[in-house]
Amino acid sequence: MRVLEATLAVGLLGLIAVTVELIPGMRMLETTLGTVSAPGTLGPMLIFAPPTALALAALANALLNGPSAGSLLAGALAVVTLGLTVLSLATLLFPPDGGGVFMGHILVAVVAIPLAVVVLVRPIVDRVVHEELTPRLRSRLGH
Secondary structure, eight states: OHHHHHHHHHHHHHHHHHHHHHSGGGOSOEEEETTEEEESSSOHHHHHHHHHHHHHHHHHHHHHHOSOHHHHHHHHHHHHHHHHHHHHHHHHHSOOTTOEEOOHHHHHHHHHHHHHHHHHHHHHHHHHIIIIIHHHHHHHHTO
């Protein structure tokens, strides 16, 4: 599960880097869905897949590994990413009456960046908290 999670994190960061590098400002192509227009070349539906897959893998890994600082942080970010994905998809499926520009896929990608970083550094965070911070706290509390 850890390898899958790390692979998804690296893939997501790579996809976002390529997208930002190839499409300055993500303005190159405009896709229209009903009355909602969505800037970006990957399409709003496709851009939800990598963050959703990473969030589900991170949440599953956090639940399987038990409570730790890195797992709690990754789990919280995964829940936020999944929540924004659901809200964005609901906006696409049920567009507002007044129309507008849809930027949900960009928001989800931006929120997924910290999740990907936390997934990649979680072992380091867990080791630092377990080996350095926990003994210091115990010694200060007199345990």
